[in-house]
Amino acid sequence: xxxxxxxxxxxxxxxxxxxxxxxxxxxxxxxxxxxxxxxxxxxxxxxxxxxxxxxxxxxxxxxxxxxxxxxxxxxxxxxxxxxxxxxxxxxxxxxxxxxxxxxxxxxxxxxxxxxxxxxxxxxxxxxxxxxxxxxxxxxxxxxxxxxxxxxxxxxxxxxxxxxxxxxxxxxxxxxxxxxxxxxxxxxxxxxxxxxxxxxxxxxxxxxxxxxxxxxxxxxxxxxxxxxxxxxxxxxxxxxxxxxxxxxxxxx
Amino acid sequence: xxxxxxxxxxxxxxxxxxxxxxxxxxxxxxxxxxxxxxxxxxxxxxxxxxxxxxxxxxxxxxxxxxxxxxxxxxxxxxxxxxxxxxxxxxxxxxxxxxxxxxxxxxxxxxxxxxxxxxxxxxxxxxxxxxxxxxxxxxxxxxxxxxxxxxxxxxxxxxxxxxxxxxxxxxxxxxxxxxxxxxxxxxxxxxx
Numbered sequence: 084x085x086x087x088x089x090x091x092x093x094x095x096x097x098x099x100x101x102x103x104x105x106x107x108x109x110x111x112x113x114x115x116x117x118x119x120x121x122x123x124x125x126x127x128x129x130x131x132x133x134x135x136x137x138x139x140x141x142x143x144x145x146x147x148x149x150x151x152x153x154x155x156x157x158x159x160x161x162x163x164x165x166x167x168x169x170x171x172x173x174x175x176x177x178x179x180x181x182x183x184x185x186x187x188x189x190x191x192x193x194x195x196x197x198x199x200x201x202x203x204x205x206x207x208x209x210x211x212x213x214x215x216x217x218x219x220x221x222x223x224x225x226x227x228x229x230x231x232x233x234x235x236x237x238x239x240x241x242x243x244x245x246x247x248x249x250x251x252x253x254x255x256x257x258x259x260x261x262x263x264x265x266x267x268x269x270x271x272x273x274x275x276x277x278x279x280x281x282x283x284x285x286x287x288x289x290x291x292x293x294x295x296x297x298x299x300x301x302x303x304x305x306x307x308x309x310x311x312x313x314x315x316x317x318x319x320x321x322x323x324x325x326x327x328x329x330x331x332x333x334x
Numbered sequence: 335x336x337x338x339x340x341x342x343x344x345x346x347x348x349x350x351x352x353x354x355x356x357x358x359x360x361x362x363x364x365x366x367x368x369x370x371x372x373x374x375x376x377x378x379x380x381x382x383x384x385x386x387x388x389x390x391x392x393x394x395x396x397x398x399x400x401x402x403x404x405x406x407x408x409x410x411x412x413x414x415x416x417x418x419x420x421x422x423x424x425x426x427x428x429x430x431x432x433x434x435x436x437x438x439x440x441x442x443x444x445x446x447x448x449x450x451x452x453x454x455x456x457x458x459x460x461x462x463x464x465x466x467x468x469x470x471x472x473x474x475x476x477x478x479x480x481x482x483x484x485x486x487x488x489x490x491x492x493x494x495x496x497x498x499x500x501x502x503x504x505x506x507x508x509x510x511x512x513x514x515x516x517x518x519x520x521x522x523x524x525x
Contacts, residue, residue: 084488085445085453086466123513128452153351159468159511179347181511204381206448206470249448249470280450303451333452333466 086333087297087325088128088304089318090282091311093118095164096135098144102260102312113312116151122311123158125318128333130156131184131252131306134164135227142171146178153179161209161252169198176203184252186211187225190232190239193246200247209282210248212239214269215256221269228256236269240277248279252306255285262288262309265296274301282306290316290324297330336524337363337372339399339415341389346378349412352510352517358524366398374524375402379413379508383439383473384426386414400432403502410523411504416497417475419504425473435497437477444490448472455507459484459498461522465515467507469495474506 093100093115100113119130132152134145149162162175163184172183183203189196189210199208213228214221214236221236240251253273255266265286273281283296284306293305310316322332338349340362350360353376361372369375377399390396403409403419417423420431423439431439442449452466462485474493477483484498487506495506503523509516 085449085451085469088451153348154354157352157355157511157517158513159470159508177347179351181348206450206472207380250450278446280446280448303446 084331085303086128086331087302088282089293089321089325089332090129090131090304090306091118091122091127091318092131092133092284092306092308093312094133094135094308095148098136098148100312101135102309115148116155118312119152119156119160122318123156125311126322126334127158127318128304129158130160132160132162132164133184134162136164142174146174149175149178149180163209163211163252168195169202172199172203172207176207182207182209182250184209184211186213187227189243190223190225190234193242196243196246196248200249205247205249208248209250209252210243211252211254212236212243213254213256214266216266221272224256228259237272237276240273240279244277244279250280250282251277252282252284254306258286259284260309261286262292264288264292265305267295267299270296270300270302280304290321293321294325294328294330297325298328335372336360336374336376337368338376338378339395340364341381341386341395346380349376349378349510352520353524356517356521356524363395364393366394369398369402374408374410375399377409377411377415377418377504378510379411379415379417381414382425383414383417383423383431384429387418387426387429387431390418396432400434403432403434406501409502409504411502412508412510413471413506416504416506417473419497419502420475420477423473434502435475435477435482436479437475439473439475441473442489442491449489452512453487453489453495453507455485455487455495457485457496459496459503461498461503461519462496462505463515463518465512467495467505467509467512467515467519469507471506 485496
């Protein structure tokens, strides 16, 4: 059967890997290509690169990153961060990315999802959703976590599915960078109504955190950043722990 | 020289880069005359059955590819590159595949669709190890002849994940995205 995937996520700014806490503080961590190769040897199933550079020059920096990574990496990787239109997607795929993640641009113009899926195939289109708790609901946040939209995550997931997304990368804004565990309720709620491959993100700080989200919800993959970047655990550590607890992983 | 078919859809670059990492020279094949310069042909696979076959017909690549295969020349198909070898696909009713292999292409009916991720392959071929390889597919092939099946995989049902016979090796999974196991497979194919 298909295995659960463990996916290191690298936030990249101006060509360097950085890591923030709750989307705010930024610390530099390393060279993206070196880190990517390291994760490949650690048996990572895929990688996600999120570009958080905020300049006009952005596209050429990102293309450069994608080209360098694609030359060296033989596992799939997704690139996201400021992707605005199908031309952006085309350039990134042609530079060597396997999948492209879209977030704010999809919320602003939902048809962007179907345009992308039709042009490139839904398996290349990951819709990234940032979620923030609001009483007993989860609300969609855009603009790198800065703007509440009033849209319920459940409604947005249903829409995204209909429009042809291939996968959903769902991040808990409240948990991101805290290493306090994934937001189990969020993934249970979405798991009830969605049949798209679902990646959990935000809060993965311990071996038990990963076990919990992969066993108690219907997510297909879990993303980690701080836990891996600061070398507390390797991807293999996580996978061996999961395997001993009955989760099917690739080792 | 290895030729990789360029049908203008997404990502054939990773296939080229994978062969480069093995020290092989690769050329993109986008028109009929390109076939003269290559010894092996790779059909990489991202896109949709219908639109790819339309493109192949319009460019004359359809007959060039079919001829290449029928002339017993080395061919590697990946993902869609496996599916187009068949007669028809549920993904595009009415569209004719290359028809090299008897059988059709059907859509998964259980589980999350597309199947995305690493799955175990049970091999019947010396090219392929019993290993995890990377899949990203909503459709799977159903060959009529059992003997050409080179590997099977389970995704809520057992399905054919590779075929191999004579000059043809075709895989449902992506060897160029399957880490070390995938690179081993490609190495065997080129040697």
